[in-house]
Every structure is written in structure tokens, then in C-alpha cells.
Amino acid sequence: MTDTLDERSWVILSATVTGYIRMAAPVGSRAVNRLFGLSYSPATIRNVMADLEEIGYLTHPHTSAGRIPTPKGFRYFVDNSDFSKGALPAGTPKLESLLEGVLSDASPVDLLDVLSTVMNLVTRITHYTGIVMESGVRNGERLLSFEVLPLTERSLLAVLITETGMVLKKVIMIPEGLGAAEVIALGEDLNTGFRSCTLVRIREMLMKEIEHLGRAYVEFFSQVLSVSRQPELKLFRTSSFTDLPEFSSAATLREIMVMFEEEAALFRIFEELVHEERGVSVRIGSENPLPALQPCTLVAIPIMNRNVWLGSIGLIGPVRMQYDQVIPLMVYLSRRLNQWVEETAPLLPLGP
Amino acid sequence: MTDTLDERSWVILSATVTGYIRMAAPVGSRAVNRLFGLSYSPATIRNVMADLEEIGYLTHPHTSAGRIPTPKGFRYFVDNSDFSKGALPAGTPKLESLLEGVLSDASPVDLLDVLSTVMNLVTRITHYTGIVMESGVRNGERLLSFEVLPLTERSLLAVLITETGMVLKKVIMIPEGLGAAEVIALGEDLNTGFRSCTLVRIREMLMKEIEHLGRAYVEFFSQVLSVSRQPELKLFRTSSFTDLPEFSSAATLREIMVMFEEEAALFRIFEELVHEERGVSVRIGSENPLPALQPCTLVAIPIMNRNVWLGSIGLIGPVRMQYDQVIPLMVYLSRRLNQWVEETAPLLPLGP
DNA sequence: GTTAGCACTCATCGATGAAGAGTGCTAAGT
DNA sequence: ACTTAGCACTCTTCATCGATGAGTGCTAAC
Numbered sequence: 001m002t003d004t005l006d007e008r009s010w011v012i013l014s015a016t017v018t019g020y021i022r023m024a025a026p027v028g029s030r031a032v033n034r035l036f037g038l039s040y041s042p043a044t045i046r047n048v049m050a051d052l053e054e055i056g057y058l059t060h061p062h063t064s065a066g067r068i069p070t071p072k073g074f075r076y077f078v079d080n081s082d083f084s085k086g087a088l089p090a091g092t093p094k095l096e097s098l099l100e101g102v103l104s105d106a107s108p109v110d111l112l113d114v115l116s117t118v119m120n121l122v123t124r125i126t127h128y129t130g131i132v133m134e135s136g137v138r139n140g141e142r143l144l145s146f147e148v149l150p151l152t153e154r155s156l157l158a159v160l161i162t163e164t165g166m167v168l169k170k171v172i173m174i175p176e177g178l179g180a181a182e183v184i185a186l187g188e189d190l191n192t193g194f195r196s197c198t199l200v201r202i203r204e205m206l207m208k209e210i211e212h213l214g215r216a217y218v219e220f221f222s223q224v225l226s227v228s229r230q231p232e233l234k235l236f237r238t239s240s241f242t243d244l245p246e247f248s249s250a251a252t253l254r255e256i257m258v259m260f261e262e263e264a265a266l267f268r269i270f271e272e273l274v275h276e277e278r279g280v281s282v283r284i285g286s287e288n289p290l291p292a293l294q295p296c297t298l299v300a301i302p303i304m305n306r307n308v309w310l311g312s313i314g315l316i317g318p319v320r321m322q323y324d325q326v327i328p329l330m331v332y333l334s335r336r337l338n339q340w341v342e343e344t345a346p347l348l349p350l351g352p
Numbered sequence: 353m354t355d356t357l358d359e360r361s362w363v364i365l366s367a368t369v370t371g372y373i374r375m376a377a378p379v380g381s382r383a384v385n386r387l388f389g390l391s392y393s394p395a396t397i398r399n400v401m402a403d404l405e406e407i408g409y410l411t412h413p414h415t416s417a418g419r420i421p422t423p424k425g426f427r428y429f430v431d432n433s434d435f436s437k438g439a440l441p442a443g444t445p446k447l448e449s450l451l452e453g454v455l456s457d458a459s460p461v462d463l464l465d466v467l468s469t470v471m472n473l474v475t476r477i478t479h480y481t482g483i484v485m486e487s488g489v490r491n492g493e494r495l496l497s498f499e500v501l502p503l504t505e506r507s508l509l510a511v512l513i514t515e516t517g518m519v520l521k522k523v524i525m526i527p528e529g530l531g532a533a534e535v536i537a538l539g540e541d542l543n544t545g546f547r548s549c550t551l552v553r554i555r556e557m558l559m560k561e562i563e564h565l566g567r568a569y570v571e572f573f574s575q576v577l578s579v580s581r582q583p584e585l586k587l588f589r590t591s592s593f594t595d596l597p598e599f600s601s602a603a604t605l606r607e608i609m610v611m612f613e614e615e616a617a618l619f620r621i622f623e624e625l626v627h628e629e630r631g632v633s634v635r636i637g638s639e640n641p642l643p644a645l646q647p648c649t650l651v652a653i654p655i656m657n658r659n660v661w662l663g664s665i666g667l668i669g670p671v672r673m674q675y676d677q678v679i680p681l682m683v684y685l686s687r688r689l690n691q692w693v694e695e696t697a698p699l700l701p702l703g704p
Numbered sequence: 705g706t707t708a709g710c711a712c713t714c715a716t717c718g719a720t721g722a723a724g725a726g727t728g729c730t731a732a733g734t
Numbered sequence: 735a736c737t738t739a740g741c742a743c744t745c746t747t748c749a750t751c752g753a754t755g756a757g758t759g760c761t762a763a764c
Contacts, residue, residue, distance in 0.1 A: 028757050043707050046758065064714045064757050107507060107523035144501050149513060151496075151698045155459060157517050161501060165509050167519050171459035239613055242606035250602050254594035257609070261591055346503045380726050395738050398727065416726050416745045 010080065011038065012048045013057055017069045017077040021320040024245045026066030071285035071319065074297075078282055078323050088332070089325040091125040099336065108310070108345040109165030115303070115313055116234055118333070123237040126326060128317035129260075130236035131300075133270050135311050137229045139200040141166065146194065148172070148187030150180055158187065160227050162199065164310075164346050170227040175219035183220055190224070233263050244318050246295065259292035269293075270312040274302045280330045285319045297321045301334040305341050313337075362432065363390065364400045365409055369421045369429040373672040376597045378418035423637035423671065426649075430634055430675050440684070441677040443477040451688065460662070460697040461517030467655070467665050468586055470685070475589040478678060480669035481612075483652075485622050487663050488583035491552040493518065498546065500524070500539030502532055510539065512579050514551065515698050516662075522579040527571035535572055542576070585615050596670050598647065611644035622664040626654045632682045637671045649673045653686040657693045665689075 005013060015036040019027035027035075029042040029049060038045065049067050052058045057073035069077065098121055106114045112134045119130035141162040151157045151171065160168040174180055194202045203225055210218050241247040241256050259265070269289065273281045283298040299321070300314030313333070315326055357365060367388040371379035379387075381394040381401060390397065401419050404410045409425035421429065450473055458466045464486045471482035493514040503509045503523065512520040526532055546554045555577055562570050593599040593608050611617070621641065625633045635650040651673070652666030665685070667678055 026757090030757075041707050042757090043709095043759095044705090047706090050759080060758090062714055063759090064712085064755090066757065107503075109503065109509060109521070109523050144503075144509070145499060145511075147497060147499065149496050151459070151461070151515075151517060152696070155696075155698075157461060157496070157513065159497075159511070159513060159519060161509065161511060163503075165503060165521065165523065167511060167521055169461065169517065169519055171461050171517065237613065239606060239609035242602060242609060248602050250594060250600050250605055253602055253605050253609075254591060257591035257594060257605075261589065344504070344507075346507075378726090382726075393738050394726090395728095395740095396736090399737090402728085412727090414745055415728090416724090416743085418726065 005076070008040070009048055009052060012040070012045055013052055013069070013073060014077060014081070016049070016052075016058060016067055017073060017320075020067075020069055021322060024320060026061055026068050028066035031066065069320075071287060074284045074319060074323075075287070078284065078327070081324065083324050083327045088328050089125050089322070092329065095121055095125055096332075099333075103336075103340045107165070108305070108341045111303070111310055111341075112232055112234070115311060115337075116236075118337070119234075119236050119313055122313075122315070122329070122333070123240065126315060126317070126322075126329070127237070127240050127243065128315045128321065128326070129238050129240045131266065131270075131312075131314040131316065132234045132236070133267065133312045133314075134232045135309050136231035137168075137199070138162075138164070138166075138308060138310075139203075140198055140308065142196045142198050143194050143202060144196075146187060146191040148184045150184070156180065156183055156187075158224055158227060160224075163196070166229060168227045168229050170223065172220065172223045175216040175223075177214075177216040178220065186217070186220060187224075231267055233267060235260055240317070246318055246320075252295065255292040256296075259290060262290075265290055269298070270300060270302075270314070273300050274309050274312065278302065278304065280327060280334055282323075282327065295319060297323075299326050299330050301330055301337075303337055303341060305338075305345050310341065357428075360392070361400055361404060364392070364397055365404055365421075365425060366429060366433070368401070368404075368410060368419055369425060369672075372419075372421055373674060376672060378413055378420050380418035383418065421672075423639060426636045426671060426675075427639070430636065430679070433676065435676050435679045440680050441477050441674070444681065444684075447473055447477055448684075455688075455692045459517065460657070460693045463655070463662055463693075464584055464586070467663060467689075468588075470689070471586075471588050471665055474667070474681070474685070475592065478667060478669070478674075478681070479589070479592050479595065480667045480673065480678070481590050481592045482588035483618065483622075483664075483666040483668065484586045484588070485619065485664045485666075486584045487661050489520075489551070489581045490514075490516070490518075490660060490662075491555075492550055492660065494548045494550050495546050495554060496548075498539060498543040500536045502536070508532065508535055508539075510576055510579060512576075515548070517698060518581060520579045520581050522575065524572065524575045527568040527575075529566075529568040530572065538569070538572060539576075583619055585619060587612055592669070598670055598672075604647070607644040608648075611642060614642075617642055621650070622652060622654075622666070625652050626661050626664065630654060630656065632679060632686055634675075634679065647671060649675075651678050651682050653682055653689075655689055655693060657690075657697050662693065 012032060015032045015038065016027055019031055019035055029045040032038060032045050033040065033042045049058055053060060053067065056070055057076060058067040059070050061068060099118060102114060102117050112132065115132040119132050123130040141164055143160065144163045145161040147159045149157045149159065154174055156172045156174060158170045158172050174183055206221050206225060210221055238260050241253060247253055247256065279301065281300045285297065286294050288294060288296065288298060295318065296316050297319050298314055298316050300312055302312045303310045315330070364384060367384045367390065368379055371383055371387055381397040384390060384397050385392065385394045401410060405412060405419065408422055409428060410419040411422050412419060451470060454466060454469050464484065467484040471484050475482040493516055495512065496515045497513040499511045501509045501511065506526055508524045508526060510522045510524050526535055558573050558577055562573055590612050593605060599605055599608065631653065633652045637649065638646050640646060640648065640650060647670065648668050649671050650666055650668050652664055654664045655662045
């Protein structure tokens with residue numbers, strides 16, 4: 001499958017892909033010849049293109065049109081290009097200095113905010129849609145503080161803070177047969193008793209305790225146990241697709257918009273990517289699971305702190321994405337953000 | 353301006369508007385006559401329509417087309433219709449029971465979540481775009497708890513909880529010349545000293561104190577003072593516009609998508625609406641400030657607790673919105689949600 | 705093995721014209 | 735005086751047609 005192309009074929013494939021990225025339209029033999037000043041004549045290029053089409057790297061919308069790279073063609077292009085010295089998108093130096101500013105007085109405790117700010121900037125530069133995701137509850141985290149506060153006559157507010165600064169809150173109805181003061185005292189016991197235990201461990205221990213206690217206590221504890229935190233997802237510049245000719249029809253735009261509303265599906269994608277790759281993931285066209293993502297490329301990186309997944313950021317654009325700019329940019333972001341997290345984040349647990 | 357129409361004109365205006373809402377296309381005299389079984393002949397209707405056009409309630413895309421209501425026409429229609437006994441949209445009974453379920457075991461402490469759940473349901477029924485907004489810091493709120501917790505060697509986490517259950521958190525760098533323990537003790541003083549003072553008051557008092565204290569202390573306090581909370585905004589089913597013929601062009605869709613990314617502008621709109629009206633606000637077409645909102649109608653209600661604005665919810669749809677369904681629905685939601693908040697919310701402050 | 709030449713294909717675009725919906729006016733009806 | 739039927743007229747929509755031009759694939763010459 002992954003045949004290695006000879007030099008000439010590679011040059012022509014590469015030129016076709018680059019041309020298509022630039023023009024957003026099928027590129028013909030003549031265009032490849034002229035645009036890239038190749039020494040091969042259009043006729044030769046045509047022959048090579050026909051070969052490339054046979055291996056499945058290029059297609060033909062119709063007889064008299066130029067060639068379009070297939071996802072497979074893009075994949076070969078991405079895998080075999082050396083982007084390391086590629087020019088970052090215009091505005092990157094500015095981004096870098098802004099990024100340093102953002103990171104210097106922020107803490108990973110506010111990860112979602114920081115990543116949002118970053119992707120906001122990034123989408124301004126790249127003109128693709130940005131995604132920021134923060135993973136949900138991380139059960140391995142340790143308890144930093146647990147507090148129960150009076151809210152109304154019948155309810156209390158339980159606030160649970162983990163060592164990474166995650167704040168979980170939950171309104172607790174005062175169980176029948178218990179007074180507010182009693183419940184608060186109970187909360188204080190919990191706070192002192194379980195401090196710096198992991199959340200899973202606390203749950204386990206509470207489960208055991210529950211048997212020995214009365215009904216009312218059980219009710220209180222089970223309410224406490226249900227404190228959780230949903231993963232969060234934010235999108236930036238979803239309107240970027242409206243600028244692209246291949247998404248100029250209302251129908252395709254509709255597909256995209258509907259897809260962006262399926263937060264659960266998007267979340268799953270990032271979850272899967274994290275299990276597969278730790279660096280920059282590139283999913284081109286049909287490599288994406290969602291139908292609506294098939295005309296798109298997703299470039300994503302996870303944000304990790306010592307093997308614990310905190311969240312991810314990604315860019316979604318057309319298949320003819322400016323890989324030469326986006327990939328180096330994401331490599332850079334991955335390195336910088338993960339370094340920042342490791343350096344400034346509160347300690348994370350080692351075991352589960 | 354607000355001429356009162358005679359019976360016949362009103363019937364015909366009303367039929368035209370209703371017809372246009374239903375057909376999404378200019379409606380002609382014949383259609384009005386047939387569709388609504390009016391006793392006036394097409395010719396008469398034509399005459400009346402010409403009159404209505406002269407007063408500015410209807411327009412003409414071109415000579416041989418039917419009539420379209422102007423925003424002014426819609427406004428008259430909305431103001432003079434009695435929607436009170438109008439049928440709620442299909443699925444409303446189900447919504448009501450779901451709503452009761454949601455409200456029964458939720459607290460206004462999680463207002464954003466609750467409103468999000470509600471609007472998620474509502475947008476499923478109405479097929480319009482939903483907006484949920486939670487207002488930001490409410491300085492009049494009283495302090496319920498303030499806690500400083502160790503996070504890393506050089507930083508602490510300050511967690512501030514207000515009486516409405518809002519949790520504000522902020523990472524505080526340990527000021528030079530102070531130890532972590534000292535800072536934590538300082539936080540505890542603050543907690544006991546200022547409990548149940550309003551946030552503004554606390555800020556005022558801290559400002560005064562600051563003068564008497566050393567550099568390091570000042571630094572700590574000023575970090576604490578900067579704790580704040582941004583307003584939040586969520587959109588639901590923005591793709592609803594893709595189903596409407598009047599937004600079927602990619603260009604108009606683009607406008608809509610870009611507008612929905614302008615969170616600040618949307619926020620401002622809700623802020624202004626709250627100052628103007630306490631019930632259901634209806635902004636039709638050109639009555640909206642944003643250019644991109646001109647082909648839209650916004651129906652919004654604020655969520656209040658004793659004159660304190662907690663947030664808003666709204667529906668955005670085409671100008672030819674199903675007012676007869678949406679308005680009663682929003683009236684109902686306004687009543688039910690505000691009642692719920694007043695009944696179950698933690699006490700809110702009276703003065704500033 | 706490479707390239708020039710040429711016939712052929714096919715999408716795009718503008719012009720043309722028929723169809724159809726709806727108006728506005730006039731004149732007749734009540 | 736108000737209402738309605740009739741009819742010419744307007745203007746959009748849609749399909750058809752043909753010209754245009756880009757680009758290919760093949761063949762034959764280099």
C-alpha cells in the first residue's frame with residue numbers, strides 16, 4: 001500500500017497537492033508545469049498523473065478536469081513532507097509572544113480559560129475552526145478540601161476542591177432526621193478524614209462506611225458521592241468554513257453546523273485520539289469517523305500532565321489544509337503547553 | 353403611527369402574516385382568500401393589501417409577486433394578536449413534565465446548567481436557536497466562605513463562595529516576604545472577618561486596610577480582590593437556520609454564524625433588554641441592533657430573583673417566527689422559572 | 705523515454721423563451 | 735358607493751441551447 005514513489009512522481013504529487021491547497025480547484029498538468037516551474041512538460045506530467053491516479057493518490061472529477069488529491073494522496077503528502085523547517089503561518093512570532101504573556105501569569109487550574117485564549121489567537125492566525133476540550137472528572141485526583149456550607153433552610157452547598165484546583169459543587173438537601181449543624185459537622189469530618197485521598201478511594205471508603213450508618217447519614221453521603229464534573233468543550237470560529245469554496249453550498253454548511261452541535265461525538269473523537277497518539281494527530285478526510293468530518297481534516301494535540309490527560313486542542317479545516325503551516329504550529333503548541341503544564345501544575349497523583 | 357386597523361384590514365393583515373409564516377414565500381390575494389376561507393374576493397383583498405402596503409405593513413418584492421409583511425406589519429400583528437389561548441407548540445405537555453422533573457431536584461446554584469437543559473428541550477420543540485445567558489459577578493452578593501488552599505510551592509488557590517452558591521476561584525502567587533502558612537492564616541482572617549458582607553463592601557474595606565499594611569500584604573489582598581467571574585453564554589441548535597428557506601444561501605448563513613460568535617454583542621443585547629422589560633421581550637427584524645439579526649426575531653426573558661438579574665434565556669428565529677406558539681411558551685417559561693428561582697434560591701441581598 | 709499535436713469530453717455561462725403566478729386597472733354588478 | 739369579475743401586463747423561474755474553454759488521452763514524432 002505505502003509504495004514509495006520515485007523522485008519524479010513525488011515532485012508531481014507534491015506539486016499537485018500544493019496547487020490544490022492553494023487553488024481549491026482541480027489542478028491540471030499545465031498548471032503544475034507552470035506554477036512550480038517543473039522541467040517536465042505537461043504531457044509527461046499527464047502521464048505521471050495517470051499513474052498516480054491508478055495507485056489511488058489522485059482523482060478526476062470528470063474527464064476534462066484537472067486532478068484532485070485523494071485523502072490517501074494527502075496522507076502520503078503529509079507523511080513524506082518535511083514540515084520541520086516550514087514557515088509558520090504569518091503572525092506566529094506575535095502569537096508566540098502573546099502566548100508567553102498568557103502562560104506567564106496563568107495556572108493550569110484555569111486550563112479551559114488558558115486553552116481558550118490560546119485557540120482564540122490561533123484561529124485568528126490560521127482561519128480554521130478551533131476546538132478546546134477539557135476532560136471531565138479525574139478520579140485519580142486527591143482531595144484538597146471539602147466544605148459544606150448553609151445555603152437555604154433545607155439545603156446546603158457541598159464544595160469539593162481537588163489538588164489540581166478543580167472545584168466541584170453540589171447542592172445537598174438536608175436529609176430528614178438530621179439538622180443542618182449536624183450535616184456540616186459531618187462534612188468537616190469528611191474534610192479532615194479524607195484530605196489528600198484520591199476521589200476513587202474516598203468513594204470506596206464511603207461505600208463501606210455507609211453500611212454502618214443510619215438512613216439519614218446514608219442519604220447525605222450518597223449525595224456527596226454524586227458530585228461530578230462534566231467535560232467541557234468550546235469551539236472557536238466555526239464560521240471559518242463559510243470562507244472556503246468547497247463548503248460554499250448551504251447543504252455542506254448545514255452538515256458542518258450540525259456536527260459542531262454534537263458535542264458528545266466530538267468529545268469521543270478526542271478521547272480516542274489520546275489513546276492512539278501522544279503527539280500531533282492528523283486525521284485526513286475519510287480517516288475521520290464522523291460522516292460530516294469527511295471533507296475535513298482534524299489536527300489535534302492532547303494536553304497531558306505526567307500521563308494524565310487534562311484536555312485537548314485541535315484545529316478543523318478543509319482536507320486541503322495548509323499542512324505546512326498548521327503542523328509546525330501544533331507541534332510548537334504541543335511542546336510549549338505541555339511544558340507549561342508540567343512546570344506549573346499542582347502535583348498530580350501517581351497511581352489510580 | 354400605530355393606526356388602528358378596521359376589522360377587515362386586520363383580518364387580511366393577519367391572514368397575510370400567518371400565510372407568510374406558513375409558506376415562507378410572498379402570499380397573494382388568491383392565497384389569502386382560499387387558505388383562510390375569507391368572504392372577500394381576491395380583488396377586494398388586493399385593494400386592502402394595497403392600502404396596507406401604503407401604511408407600511410406589507411411590501412412587494414416585485415410587481416407580480418404576492419405580499420410580504422414588513423417588520424412593522426409583524427409588530428402590529430404581534431401586538432394585536434391574542435396569543436393567550438393559542439396552542440402551545442406540539443410537545444409542550446411533555447416539556448412541562450420534563451421541566452418539573454428538572455426543577456424538582458435542581459437548585460438555582462446551578463442556574464446555567466438548569467437553563468441549558470431547559471433550552472435544550474425547548475429548541476427541540478420549537479426548532480429555533482436557543483440562547484442561555486448567565487450574568488457575571490453580582491457584586492451585591494454576600495460572602496459565604498473564603499478559603500485559601502496550598503496548591504504548589506509558590507502558589508495558593510483562593511476559593512470564594514457567595515451566598516447564591518457562585519464559586520469564584522483564583523490562583524494566588526505567594527507574595528515575596530510571606531510564607532504559605534502566613535497567607536493561609538490571612539485568608540482565614542478574611543473568611544471570619546468578612547463572612548456575609550457583600551462583595552463590594554469587602555472590596556471597599558480591603559482598599560482601606562491596604563494602606564496600613566506592608567507591601568507583601570498589599571500584594572496578597574490585591575490578588576484576592578481581582579477574583580471575578582465572567583458572564584457565560586451558551587447557544588443551542590444554531591443549525592436551525594439551515595432549515596429555513598430565507599437563510600438558504602451560504603452568504604446569509606455566514607452572517608448568522610459570524611454573529612453567533614460575537615458573544616460580547618449578544619451579551620450586550622440581553623443586558624439592554626433587561627433594562628427595558630421584565631417580561632417577554634420580542635424584537636422583530638430591524639428592531640434588533642445587530643445587522644446580522646435584522647432578518648431574525650429574538651424572543652427573550654430574564655431570570656430574576658427579587659430585582660437581581662441572574663441571567664436570560666431567548667429564542668432566535670426568522671422574522672416569520674411562529675409567534676402564536678413561541679410567545680405563550682416563553683410566557684410560561686418566564687413564570688415557571690422565575691417562580692422556581694424565587695422559591696428555591698438562596699437569599700439574595702437587598703441593597704448594594 | 706519524452707514531448708508536441710490534436711481530437712474529444714465535459715463543466716460553465718449567458719442568452720432565449722415558455723410557463724405561471726400575481727398584480728393593477730377598468731368596467732360591470734349589487 | 736362598495737364589491738367583484740375580467741384581462742392585459744409584469745416579472746420571476748426554469749429548462750434548453752450553444753458557445754467557450756480548460757484539460758485530458760492518444761498518437762506520432764523526436
